[in-house]
Amino acid sequence: MKTTLMVKKSEIPEKDKPVSLKMLAKHIGLSPATISMVLNDVPAAKAIPEHTRKRVLKGAEELHYRPNFFARSLRTQKSSSIGIIIPEPSEGSFPLIMKGVEQPLVKAGYFFLLASHLWRKDLMEEYPRLLMQRGIDGLMLINTPLIHDLPLPIVAVPGHHAREGVTNIVLDHIQATLLGIRHLHGLGHRRIAFMKGPSFTQDANTRWGGVVEAARGLGLPVLPELCVNFESSTMAPDMGYSVIRELLSRTRDFTAIFCFNDTTAIGAIRALQDVGLRCPEDVSVVGFDDIIGAAYHTPSLTTIRQPLRGMGAMASEILLQRIRDPQAPYPREVVLLPELVVRESTSRVRRLAPSRPRKGTKS
DSSP states (O other), X not given: OOOOOOOOGGGXXXXXXXXXXXXXXXXXXXXXXXXXXXXXXXXXXXXXXXXXXXXXXXXXXXXXXXXXXXXXXXXXXXXXXXXXXXXXXXXXXXXHHXXXXXXXXXXXXXXEEEEEOTTOHHHHHHHHHHHHHTTOSEEEEESOOOOSOOSSOEEEESOOOOOTTEEEEXXXXXXXXXXXXXXXXXXXXXXXXXXXXXXXXXXXXXXXXXXXXXXXXXXXXXXXXXXXXXXXXXXXXXXXXXXXXXXXXXXXXXXXXXXXXXXXXXXXXXXXXXXXXXXXXXXXXXXXXOOTTGGGSSSOOEEEEOOHHHHHHHHHHHHHHHHHOTTSOOOSEEEEOOEEEOOTTOOOOOSSOOOSXXXXXXX
């Protein structure tokens, strides 16, 4: 049944005049308490009929009602804000995670305060405290360790924190690495170079454990002379470039590289090209994440897709639910599944290994 609101012209607030909750209640014909429960989406609002909820939202939209957040925070002891701590905004996976994070927050009327610690331990310790002093209702950690227990809801994405009060959103790294290594194995690759990420990142050790397990299951050796790692505080392509150039200076007896992520894979491809090797004709390359530019690189990147937007959206939704109903049970861990995306950077083995550069190329 369609509901039509009949409002006298005199009851419509003047343009640019703030609309109070009392004015909105008069406009809709419902009590301020009912309207407040719906707009604040408190647990008790679940008992309100759906047609009434729609009526409230329609009326608020008609009058361009904006809650007085300062007054509401005094009344509810909530600020309608969360803190988000990240390593750095340039990190390859960050934009996609944030695309997922933002939409549920905007829909719920929340905003966020963003802090970047640049992998400095002093800032990792300081920023949670500073954000709590600004009255945040909850905290989201993106690829960031939690150093101390904190008295507020926390969601980590990705996260591996065995702490009270923390929900960890993670990828199934065993399945993820198996997808990538099995893909290379199926193309005939037997001598694969493996790239391990910096130990201080949240996923590095878990992902490396997946690499070792997947390779063992397929009967592939993980040879120390074909393993590289970096401890840089940045995930820029030059990290992949530098470690693969160093590897190439020692040996070229490999036909594929399994990289830590997409940005290092892009650097690895450039390192191959700079010594006269072609990707994938001479060396196949697999990335990890499926960042925004992976499909548009030349060659386009075969990668393990993390559902980054979905992880970000889930992080926001869980955090908001925990803020609204702090006494309710909450998940300690949510595991999401990966997907193999095959593009141009991998192909069947065409020779045993690119043992030496072609004439006229740099060594």
